[in-house]
Structure formats: C-alpha cells, structure tokens
Amino acid sequence: SAAGSWWSNAVVYQIYPRSFADSNADGIGDLPGIIQRLDHLARLGVDVLWLSPVCPSPHDDNGYDISDYQDIDPLFGSLDDFDRLLAAVHGRGMKLVMDLVVNHTSDEHPWFTGSRDAGPGGPKRDWYIWRPARPGMEPGTPGAEPNNWQSFFSGPSWTYDEESGEYYLHLFSRKQPDLNWENREVRQAVHTMMRWWLERGVDGFRMDVINLISKDPALPDGHMAEGSRYGDGSPYYICGPRIHEYLAEMHREVFAGHPRRLLTVGEMPGVTTEEAKLFTDPQRRELDMVFQFEHVGLDQGPGGKFDVRPLKLTDLKASLGRWQTGLAETGWNSLYWNNHDQPRVVSRFGDDSPAYRDRSAKLLATVLHLHRGTPYVYQGEELAMANTAFTTIDDFRDIESLNHYRDRIALGADEEKILAGLRHRSRDNARTPMQWDATEHAGFTAGTPWIAVNPDHTTVNAKAQLADPDSVFHYYRRLIALRHTEPALTDGDFRMLYPEDEQVYAFTRHDRGRGTDLLVLANFSGDDRTVTLPEGWANTETLIANVPDTAPLADSHTLQPWEARVHRRR
Ligand code: TEU
Numbered sequence: 106s107a108a109g110s111w112w113s114n115a116v117v118y119q120i121y122p123r124s125f126a127d128s129n130a131d132g133i134g135d136l137p138g139i140i141q142r143l144d145h146l147a148r149l150g151v152d153v154l155w156l157s158p159v160c161p162s163p164h165d166d167n168g169y170d171i172s173d174y175q176d177i178d179p180l181f182g183s184l185d186d187f188d189r190l191l192a193a194v195h196g197r198g199m200k201l202v203m204d205l206v207v208n209h210t211s212d213e214h215p216w217f218t219g220s221r222d223a224g225p226g227g228p229k230r231d232w233y234i235w236r237p238a239r240p241g242m243e244p245g246t247p248g249a250e251p252n253n254w255q256s257f258f259s260g261p262s263w264t265y266d267e268e269s270g271e272y273y274l275h276l277f278s279r280k281q282p283d284l285n286w287e288n289r290e291v292r293q294a295v296h297t298m299m300r301w302w303l304e305r306g307v308d309g310f311r312m313d314v315i316n317l318i319s320k321d322p323a324l325p326d327g328h329m330a331e332g333s334r335y336g337d338g339s340p341y342y343i344c345g346p347r348i349h350e351y352l353a354e355m356h357r358e359v360f361a362g363h364p365r366r367l368l369t370v371g372e373m374p375g376v377t378t379e380e381a382k383l384f385t386d387p388q389r390r391e392l393d394m395v396f397q398f399e400h401v402g403l404d405q406g407p408g409g410k411f412d413v414r415p416l417k418l419t420d421l422k423a424s425l426g427r428w429q430t431g432l433a434e435t436g437w438n439s440l441y442w443n444n445h446d447q448p449r450v451v452s453r454f455g456d457d458s459p460a461y462r463d464r465s466a467k468l469l470a471t472v473l474h475l476h477r478g479t480p481y482v483y484q485g486e487e488l489a490m491a492n493t494a495f496t497t498i499d500d501f502r503d504i505e506s507l508n509h510y511r512d513r514i515a516l517g518a519d520e521e522k523i524l525a526g527l528r529h530r531s532r533d534n535a536r537t538p539m540q541w542d543a544t545e546h547a548g549f550t551a552g553t554p555w556i557a558v559n560p561d562h563t564t565v566n567a568k569a570q571l572a573d574p575d576s577v578f579h580y581y582r583r584l585i586a587l588r589h590t591e592p593a594l595t596d597g598d599f600r601m602l603y604p605e606d607e608q609v610y611a612f613t614r615h616d617r618g619r620g621t622d623l624l625v626l627a628n629f630s631g632d633d634r635t636v637t638l639p640e641g642w643a644n645t646e647t648l649i650a651n652v653p654d655t656a657p658l659a660d661s662h663t664l665q666p667w668e669a670r671v672h673r674r675r
C-alpha cells in the first residue's frame with residue numbers, strides 16, 4: 106500500500122491566493138502577501154502548500170481559466186515573486202504544489218485563439234473540440250448544439266463560433282474551452298509545461314478535474330431528466346475511455362525517475378472507489394492520491410448542489426467508511442472537508458453558533474484527521490471560519506453562483522429560494538478573505554477587498570487564536586503534530602463503530618505492527634449521548650479531546666454536545 110510514502114503522514118494546506126493576503130492594497134491577495142504570512146503555516150506545522158492558480162487569466166473563473174501556463178498573473182505578482190515564495194517555502198522545510206488546470210484553457214489563451222481564428226483545418230484547430238451544428242438544425246439556434254450536455258456552470262456545454270460556423274465544447278464556462286486530449290500535440294505541450302515547473306523547483310501538482318480529460322469520442326447525448334433543458338453528459342466524460350492511458354503517459358513523460366520527492370493529487374468529480382484504486386495503486390504509476398466527491402454530495406437533492414438537504418450522519422459514515430475500506434490495501438485517500446469550491450464545513454456539518462462553533466470545528470477536524478489518508482486544511486478552516494452572510498445577489502462573485510441565479514430566475518424561479526440555496530452552498534462562502542485580526546478587513550487588505558470580509562472576523566481571527574492555547578488554531582496544530590508522531594494515524598487499520606447511529610461517529614485505528622490502538626468518539630449533535638465503549642478502553646490515555654478531562658474513561662461514557670475525544674492504548 107502507499108503507507109510509507111513521504112506524503113502518507115504529511116498534511117497539506119491549500120491557499121486560494123486571491124483571498125489569502127494582499128500586500129499592495131488593491132484588495133486582491135498576492136504572492137508577496139503569502140510570503141509575509143508563511144510563519145502562520147510554519148506554526149501550524151503543515152508540510153505542503155497547495156497553491157490555487159496564479160498564472161495569467163481573465164479571471165472568469167478566478168484563475169481556473171488560464172491564458173499563459175508559464176508566467177504569473179500581474180494581479181498576483183511576478184515570476185520573481187514566485188521564485189521568492191518557493192525559496193521561502195523550501196526554506197521552512199515545506200513543499201509547494203501547483204494547481205494544474207489542463208482539462209481546459211482560457212478562451213484568451215493563444216492556443217485557443219489560434220484554434221478558433223484559423224478556422225476548420227487550421228494548424229491548432231484540433232487542439233480543442235469543435236463540431237458542426239446538430240444535423241438538420243440551423244447553426245447558432247437553441248437546440249442546434251452538437252449534443253445536449255449541460256455545463257457545470259448552467260446552460261449548454263457548447264458555444265457557437267459565428268466565424269467558422271462550428272461549436273466548441275466547454276464543460277465549464279464558455280471562456281474555458283476544453284482541450285482535445287486525443288491530440289498528441291496537446292498532451293506533449295502539457296508535459297513540456299509541467300516539466301518546466303518541476304525544473305523551476307515545484308514539488309508536484311493538484312490536477313484540476315483531471316478525470317474529465319478523456320471524453321467518449323462519439324460525444325453522445327446524455328440522459329435528459331424530466332423537465333430539464335439539457336442532458337447529463339457525465340457518463341461520457343467522467344473517467345473516459347483513455348483516462349488511465351493519459352495519466353500513465355503523463356507519469357512516464359513527467360514524473361518517472363524524478364530525483365525529488367513529489368506529490369500528485371487528481372481532483373476527480375464522480376470517481377468511484379474502484380476507479381480510485383486504479384488511479385492510486387503505486388504499481389500502476391499514475392497518481393499518488395485523488396480528491397473524491399461522494400461525501401460532499403450527500404446533503405443535496407436531485408436538483409443538484411443548490412437543492413439543499415440535511416445531512417444524515419449514517420450516510421456520511423457509510424461513504425467515508427467505504428472509502429477507508431476501498432483503499433485500505435491498495436491506493437491512498439485524500440481527506441478534506443473544505444476547499445475553494447465547498448461551503449465552510451463548520452456551517453455545513455457542524456454548528457457555527459457562538460456556543461458550539463469552536464467545539465464542533467475541533468470535532469470535525471478530529472474525525473477527519475484520524476482517518477487513514479492525507480489530510481488537507483483549507484485556508485481559514487484552522488480558525489473555524491464559517492459561511493458568511495450574503496444579503497443580495499450583488500454580494501456574490503462566483504461565476505457558478507451568478508450563472509445559477511440568472512439561469513433559474515430567467516426560468517421564473519423564486520428569488521428568495523435561489524438566494525437561500527446560494528447562501529448555503531455558494532463557493533463564495535469559501536472565498537471570503539482570510540481573517541488575520543480584528544481590524545477593518547481582518548488585516549487582509551489595506552484597500553477594498555474584492556469580496557466582503559465575514560463580519561465575524563472581529564472574534565474569529567488568527568491573531569486572537571494564536572494567543573489562546575484553547576483555540577481551534579492550536580487544536581489543529583496539535584492534531585497535525587499527532588500525525589507526525591503517532592504512526593497509528595498513518596498505518597492503522599480503520600474500523601467503523603456503531604454504523605447505524607445517527608448521532609455518534611466512532612471508529613478505531615489498529616496499528617498491527619506496533620500493537621497500538623486508537624479510539625475516536627465524536628458526538629455530531631447538540632445533545633448529550635451516553636455510549637457503551639468496546640472492550641478494554643476504560644482508563645485509557647486521552648490522546649486529544651475538545652473538552653477538558655473530568656474523570657478517567659469508564660466502560661460507558663456520556664459525550665457532551667459536539668464532544669470529540671481520541672484515546673490510545675498500547
Ligand atoms: O472544480 C471542478 C468541480 O467539480 C467543481 O466545479 C464542483 O463540481 C462545483 O464547484 C460544485 O461543487 C474545479 C475547480 O476546483 C473549480 O474551482 C473550477 O471552477 C473548476 O474545476 C473548473 O476549472
């Protein structure tokens with residue numbers, strides 16, 4: 106198995122540069138700002154920094170629409186700034202992983218403008234996915250798109266180019282045309298660019314929607330659910346026919362035999378445990394680990410991510426438990442609650458009221474970090490940053506949210522209902538500025554922030570928490586230290602307890618080699634809950650807990666609301 110690899114006891118910290126630290130008062134975070142705040146990461150004890158995109162971009166999707174893969178967007182700084190950041194990260198013994206966005210480019214990338222302007226048969230035409238209108242339909246009219254696929258960002262997945270009379274495919278926004286990975290030239294250009302970053306000294310890549318790069322060449326229509334205007338193309342692009350071939354080729358061309366210890370993680374919407382085993386089996390030399398999406402899809406209805414439903418704890422346990430079991434012998438899990446696409450977990454799966462925000466944030470961190478896999482901490486998660494109070498649609502910035510709003514309102518949806526869904530699920534919840542201190546704009550910028558700072562920054566901020574030994578920050582620091590010192594976190598077998606219980610999340614980790622056992626108990630509720638422990642856990646050592654120890658652990662224990670505790674026995 107992958108245990109024993111350097112990253113199997115590493116913790117990764119994700120920075121969304123736009124919202125982390127602004128050094129030049131333009132209201133947008135930048136690389137010099139990150140350099141000024143690296144001590145925060147060093148204090149936390151994280152091993153790897155994953156940097157969301159900083160390459161030149163029109164920022165239609167906040168940098169996930171890249172127009173030049175080998176430079177730095179002036180908004181974030183320069184290549185010199187990047188080299189200084191890399192040196193500072195390495196100087197602190199940490200590694201830096203770039204965000205590789207190669208399922209698509211920006212429509213302002215020269216590859217695309219060349220492909221579009223040269224017209225059919227032009228030199229780079231086949232670098233993207235161009236198709237004529239559906240047979241018998243008037244090009245450019247609704248329904249004439251080559252197939253019925255829905256975009257992730259509302260509307261069709263095809264945009265008509267008047268000049269050439271053809272459509273180009275974009276699974277995301279119309280300014281994010283999909284690259285044609287069937288084309289060897291495209292793959293070679295991507296490999297060359299990746300090697301260029303490795304030679305610059307970066308330590309690996311987080312690969313954006315990398316399991317979408319291989320499409321069914323027939324690009325067939327997807328199933329259209331009752332009443333929807335577009336079809337679901339996902340069976341034809343999620344883990345498509347040549348995906349393993351492409352990743353094995355990428356490994357050979359870019360990573361094989363590299364002298365430095367690298368990290369590759371593939372972001373894979375819709376991936377199953379079976380496929381993830383293939384992607385992360387070290388013998389297959391494809392990827393080290395993947396981000397799966399099952400657990401962040403459990404609290405939504407058939408209407409998609411903005412169709413908000415309550416989470417059932419047994420669903421969460423079944424899902425995460427399945428991923429623990431699925432990758433126990435072969436492959437490796439990534440562990441996350443948060444990233445720049447997910448609402449803040451303390452508001453989503455915890456209780457962000459003043460009474461229980463900190464305690465439930467510590468509980469969520471305990472449960473996640475005690476699983477087997479590599480934990481990812483998203484900026485602000487270590488402070489229990491919560492969802493913000495969006496009032497009107499003008500408070501939002503994210504193209505996914507704005508397109509959803511316009512699309513539904515145009516179809517006559519009730520505005521308050523749409524706004525309610527956005528307040529719960531909008532990616533902007535994760536993108537409010539990092540809360541450094543209680544001053545105006547939370548110390549993020551001396552200018553006007555590109556998106557409003559959460560008003561709770563007066564109490565929820567890094568400065569206050571650094572000074573409070575009982576803070577969420579220090580709890581995360583202790584959890585991360587545990588991963589570096591207690592091998593059972595890395596190697597221990599996972600076993601779920603009380604799987605049918607809707608309130609308590611509990612499991613054990615058994616380190617066969619050293620005979621160490623860990624027990625994790627977590628009360629995912631605002632009510633007391635008495636549990637009878639498995640044999641042999643009375644009077645065992647408390648490794649970490651989010652409430653003070655009152656008495657030694659007995660054969661049964663009454664968990665307080667949102668109490669989490671970890672015990673160890675040798
Ligand atoms: O996300 C892909 C993706 O699946 C998300 O868009 C997710 O499906 C959606 O937000 C619903 O939760 C990656 C990046 O992380 C995201 O920021 C980009 O917008 C997207 O790809 C396109 O590059």
Ligand code: CA
Binds near residue numbers: 129
């Ligand atoms: Ca700035």
